[in-house]
Amino acid sequence: MNIGILGTGNVGDTIGSRLIELGHSVMMGSRTADNAKAAAFVAKHEGKASAGTFAQAAAFGDILFNCTRGEHAVTIIESIADICSNKILIDLTNPLDFTKGSPPCLIPSLSNTYSLGEAIQKAAPQAHVVKTFNTMWCGIMVNPMLIGGGDHINYVCGNDHTAKQKVKELLITFGWKKENLMDLGDISNARATEAILPIWIRVWAGTKNNAFNYRIVS
Amino acid sequence: MNIGILGTGNVGDTIGSRLIELGHSVMMGSRTADNAKAAAFVAKHEGKASAGTFAQAAAFGDILFNCTRGEHAVTIIESIADICSNKILIDLTNPLDFTKGSPPCLIPSLSNTYSLGEAIQKAAPQAHVVKTFNTMWCGIMVNPMLIGGGDHINYVCGNDHTAKQKVKELLITFGWKKENLMDLGDISNARATEAILPIWIRVWAGTKNNAFNYRIVS
Numbered sequence: 001m002n003i004g005i006l007g008t009g010n011v012g013d014t015i016g017s018r019l020i021e022l023g024h025s026v027m028m029g030s031r032t033a034d035n036a037k038a039a040a041f042v043a044k045h046e047g048k049a050s051a052g053t054f055a056q057a058a059a060f061g062d063i064l065f066n067c068t069r070g071e072h073a074v075t076i077i078e079s080i081a082d083i084c085s086n087k088i089l090i091d092l093t094n095p096l097d098f099t100k101g102s103p104p105c106l107i108p109s110l111s112n113t114y115s116l117g118e119a120i121q122k123a124a125p126q127a128h129v130v131k132t133f134n135t136m137w138c139g140i141m142v143n144p145m146l147i148g149g150g151d152h153i154n155y156v157c158g159n160d161h162t163a164k165q166k167v168k169e170l171l172i173t174f175g176w177k178k179e180n181l182m183d184l185g186d187i188s189n190a191r192a193t194e195a196i197l198p199i200w201i202r203v204w205a206g207t208k209n210n211a212f213n214y215r216i217v218s
Numbered sequence: 219m220n221i222g223i224l225g226t227g228n229v230g231d232t233i234g235s236r237l238i239e240l241g242h243s244v245m246m247g248s249r250t251a252d253n254a255k256a257a258a259f260v261a262k263h264e265g266k267a268s269a270g271t272f273a274q275a276a277a278f279g280d281i282l283f284n285c286t287r288g289e290h291a292v293t294i295i296e297s298i299a300d301i302c303s304n305k306i307l308i309d310l311t312n313p314l315d316f317t318k319g320s321p322p323c324l325i326p327s328l329s330n331t332y333s334l335g336e337a338i339q340k341a342a343p344q345a346h347v348v349k350t351f352n353t354m355w356c357g358i359m360v361n362p363m364l365i366g367g368g369d370h371i372n373y374v375c376g377n378d379h380t381a382k383q384k385v386k387e388l389l390i391t392f393g394w395k396k397e398n399l400m401d402l403g404d405i406s407n408a409r410a411t412e413a414i415l416p417i418w419i420r421v422w423a424g425t426k427n428n429a430f431n432y433r434i435v436s
Contacts, residue, residue: 105330105409112323112330148435155417184420191323192417198330198410199373202402209436216421217366218430 004029004061006054006076008037011092011138012067016041018142020048022173029057031076058083063170064127066091070116071107078123085126088163091117091190092133092141094197103201106194117190121159128163131190132156132171132181135200137210144213145175152213155182157189182216222247222279224272224294226255229310229356230285234259236360238266240391247275249294276301281388282345284309288334289325296341303344306381309335309408310351310359312415321419324412335408339377346381349408350374350389350399353418355428362431363393370431373400375407400434 005016005028016026027050028038038051050060058064058080064087068076073093077084095110110116117131132154133141144150154176158164168181184192204210223234223246234244245268246256256269268278276282276298282305286294291311295302313328328334335349350372351359362368372394376382386399402410422428 100331103410108330112326113318152435182421182424184424189420192321192420195413195416198413202407202410203400203434206400206402207436212434212436214432215435216430217370217433218425218427 001025002027002060002062004057004059004064005067006057006064007067007069008035008041009067009069011141012065013037013041014138014142015065015067015092016049017045018174020045026050027052027057027060029054055080055083058087061087063088063090063166066093066120068093070095070110071097073116074119074123077120077127081124081127084124087127088166089120089124089127089129090133090167091120091129091131093117093120094134094194096197103198103205106197111194112191115188115190115194117157117187117194121187128158128160129187130156130158130160130163130167131187131193132167134190135193135196136213137204139211140213142174144177144180147211147213148215150175150177151180152215153180153182154213155184155189155193157184157187157193159186219243220245220278220280222275222277222282223285224275224282225285225287226253226259227285227287229359230283231255231259232356232360233283233285233310234267235263236392238263244268245270245275245278247272273298273301276305279305281306281308281384284311284338286311288313288328289315291334292337292341295338295345299342299345302342305345306384307338307342307345307347308351308385309338309347309349311335311338312352312412314415321416321423324415329412330409333406333408333412335375335405335412339405346376346378347405348374348376348378348381348385349405349411350385352408353411353414354431355422357429358431360392362395362398365429365431366433368393368395369398370433371398371400372431373402373407373411375402375405375411377404 095107095116096104121129313325313334314322339347
């Protein structure tokens with residue numbers, strides 16, 4: 001499949017590399033077509049990756065991964081909304097607010113009674129936004145078997161049932177077990193998954209280990 | 219030990235009953251000394267339990283459990299602040315806001331950049347507030363072995379190290395394993411544990427099972 005990765009950070013690089021490993025073609029998009037990290041990504045995956053603007057990567061992909069920074073995500077998606085129409089837009093972002101000290105809180109206008117997931121769906125109303133993967137370190141996203149035999153939780157939410165099904169199928173190719181992909185319902189449930197970040201960050205700070213996730217015990 | 223339970227709801231009843239089972243004397247406090255639920259609790263535990271006002275229960279207890287409803291908790295603690303001085307006040311409350319529909323969000327003024335735990339510490343500045351247990355159903359609080367061999371997480375935070383140590387010792391008598399009691403630091407970390415409620419509520423709604431908790435897998 002052709003997949004567009006929006007964002008050139010560690011998350012985008014990790015997701016993109018795993019997708020290439022699984023046989024997909026990836027275009028990494030950024031603000032400018034000559035981004036150095038995107039160029040390094042392309043060099044690393046010679047012949048299987050390309051780089052371009054956000055608009056070019058969005059046009060390239062049958063499925064898009066939004067790996068941009070939370071504070072910029074809405075503006076970026078708004079600028080390419082038309083290109084995202086009818087495409088699956090997998091949203092991994094979190095509305096982290098680093099302006100009030102450490103540990104970060106959530107951006108007040110994008111939390112509790114609203115969410116970044118909803119804001120992104122609103123920014124690209126014809127896209128099929130599926131929120132997932134935002135509650136863990138990217139190394140676990142692409143290789144869930146790294147910890148606990150792969151038995152830990154990944155939440156999925158979004159308004160389009162078919163889109164969620166397709167995303168789950170893709171995540172299963174990453175090593176996720178179907179029973180660990182919990183569908184919470186529509187995109188408003190991003191309010192809950194994004195609200196996990198404050199405790200995630202503190203557990204990480206306390207244990208000095210970001211290679212963890214949560215298992216539901218019952 | 220003499221223990222004061224503030225609040226006559228299901229959580230207070232469950233905690234109080236477990237404490238009596240473990241040999242403690244419990245006074246259940248409520249707004250009025252003749253509360254029907256408190257009377258039923260006393261009748262159920264003849265000779266080992268008593269009931270009174272919030273002030274009477276706070277005076278009775280060497281350790282206090284705040285099991286009041288989140289929206290009333292600050293006012294109640296404020297009204298008995300002097301009596302709580304130098305006592306351990308275990309705070310189990312959550313700032314749930316049911317006024318904006320279902321599932322509830324958190325009370326905006328008591329979340330993200332602030333928390334109910336901090337507001338309670340501010341309301342009773344001489345009390346040693348320890349936030350814990352607010353991330354699970356009360357049946358699991360008092361009997362962690364009910365699920366997953368007892369291996370799941372309970373967060374603890376508060377400003378007083380000695381108070382936290384004493385609370386952990388008490389929780390261990392409930393069946394908690396020391397390694398599953400994660401100390402997050404001072405009371406400001408209640409921002410993170412209270413923010414778990416939105417996802418907790420959705421998992422409960424989705425699975426129809428409140429007898430669950432999270433295990434950290436790494």
